[in-house]
Amino acid sequence: MKPRMHFDNIAWEESERITDNWVEWLLADEVTLRAIGHLILKHRSGVPEELGDPKAGYFNISFRMKYVDGGSAIIRFPKPGATMFPEEKIRNEVAAIRYIQENTSIPMPFILHRGTAEESPPGMGPFIIMEYIDHETNMSRALNMPGLGIEDRPRLDPNVDAGKLEILYGQFADILLQLNKLSLPRIGSLEQVDDFTYDVARRPLSIHMNELVRLGTLPRSSLPNGTFGSASSYFDALAELHIEHLTHQRNDAIDSATDCRRKYVARQLFRKLSSDRRLTAPTRHPDSTSFRLWCDDLRPSNVLLNADLQIVGVIDWEFTYAAPAEFSSAPPWWLLLEQPEYWPDGIEEWTKVYDHRLETFLKVLTKREETLIESGRLSEEQRLSEHMRESWRSGDFWVSYAARKNFAFDAIFWQKLDERFFGPAGIPEESWEDRIGLLNGKQKQDMESFVERKLEEMKSRVLAWEPDEESEPRVHI
Known part of the structure; x- marks a missing residue:
């Protein structure tokens, strides 16, 4: 069985x-580079x-302007071909940063300006200009x-100093x-x-929705187009x-009829699990009208440190x-830096290593909670x-992970969810045959x-992609 669905x-x-x-x-257009500086x-x-050379990330490219006063500013543009919804992505990010800055002490970049494609040099698209956060690593x-190396996927040092790990885990715990x-x-x-008011008014644009359009050739019309009033309705949409x-x-997408x-x-x-309301946890989260701010890309590589390993910016x-x-009630997947579906020794081995590191994280998290409660900055609730x-013990961690992670879904479902919800059924590679009986007549037919159509598609390779951003509706559901 494939460890994950291929792009x-x-x-x-x-x-x-x-x-x-x-x-x-x-890089070859000096006129555009000068326009960016201006x-x-x-x-x-x-x-x-000095205007430095561009630095490219996964979704963006940025330029740093240094000033004589010792400060710096960053201008960041979404990369065409990587970012499917550049205007929407930037608009959402700026609102999120300003909201978090106003309501927490998390160190964030100060936004100087958000610009549309019309304000930008031709061909560059929308942008954000921010104060640069000086950091060591x-x-x-x-x-x-x-x-x-930089080209390798990250992986937690198995011999990391315990004190160092607790210091860094503890600071991240404060953020969460x-x-x-x-x-x-x-x-x-x-x-x-x-200036002082924010509203949850637009769809929850996730990193996974971007990747579904970019690498899963999903039509934009298939994505959610509004907000959600309950966790169960959102899980329905993800399913x-x-x-x-x-x-x-x-x-x-497939490699055989069996696959x-x-x-x-x-x-x-x-x-079916979602429609039967078995994916949410109402006993632990009874307040279904209250939701938490979540960042799909909140991980250690986006947490900046000074030379003393203290966080200076996120x-x-x-x-x-x-x-x-x-x-947010699930423990963070990034404790090992690497995602379970990419772990070299497989998901089960990732789980064993993660279980050990989770104990360290929960220990420092509990200490932080107690300190904050004693000072009146956090309530018991x-x-x-x-x-x-409890999320890790019950397996709810894997439910939320599978719901969000489209390309990892198959491995997670068969290795972590199938037996939990439907009982023992043999090895994951073959248990699907025992589950066909759970489908209704129409689904079986x-x-x-469906298999016939997908097998026919395998006979030729065709580009099916929607590269151009379209305006998104604001319909509420």
Whole structure:
């Protein structure tokens, strides 16, 4: 069985081609580079000293302008080909950063200006200009296994000093506790109404929705188009997205009829679990009208440290939205730096190593909670440690993970969810056959025609992609 669902390789190549061509044009166009420098100076006063070379991340490219006064400003543009919703992504991120700055003490970049494509040099798209946060390293580098290069996936150093780990875990715990105190009335992205007012008015644009369009060739029309009033309705939407993903990914979605049936069965059963309200945890989260701010990309690589390993900034708040409490009540996946579906020795081995590190994290989290409660800055009801411990013990951690992570869904469902919800059924590679009986008559009938269509698609490789951003509706559901 595949450890995860593959990306559509044709779409991936097209995505990279667009990005690479754009970056090549940018670096060769001195007029645009000068215009970028002038744009920064328009919104950050001072005597400029140097505009540095661009730094590329996964979704963005940024330029740093240094000033004679010792300060710096960053201008950041979403990369075409990588970011499917650049205007929406930037608008959501700016609102999230300002909201978090006003309601927490988490160190964040100060936003000098958010600009639309119309304000930008031709071909550059929307942008954010921020004060640069001076730092020595980031938390991922501080915890990464020695010997791994920048091209390697990160992995927690198995010999990391225990004291160092507790210091860094503890600081991250503070961030999570502060975010968890921010209660919002609906599931969705924030919109800044005026200088002091924010509203959950737009759909919860997630990193996974971006990747579904980019690497899963999902039509934009299949994505959620509004906010959600309950955790169960959002889980319903995520379950539907899994089905839509398998339906629409044109290439590399399956490798055989058996693989297709296995994936079809998993998604139908996951949707059934959601419709039967078995994916949410109402006994632990009875306040269904209160949701927590969640960032899909909040991880150690986006946490900046000084030379003393103290946090000086947390960056990249794109894909931040109010989400079900089940998300923030699960322990963070990033304790090992690497995601379970990419762990070299498999998900079960990841689970064993993670279980050990989780005890360290929960220990320092509990200490932080006690300190904050004693000082009156946290209430007993705002503790996270017991929720996280129970989420891991019960397996709810894997429910939320599978709901969010489309390309990891199959491995997580068969290894972590199937037996929990439907009882023993043999090894994961074959248990899907025993689960066909749980489908209704129409689902069984539709499965064979679905398999036939997907097998027909395997006979040719076609690019099926929507690269251009469209305006998103604001319909509330």
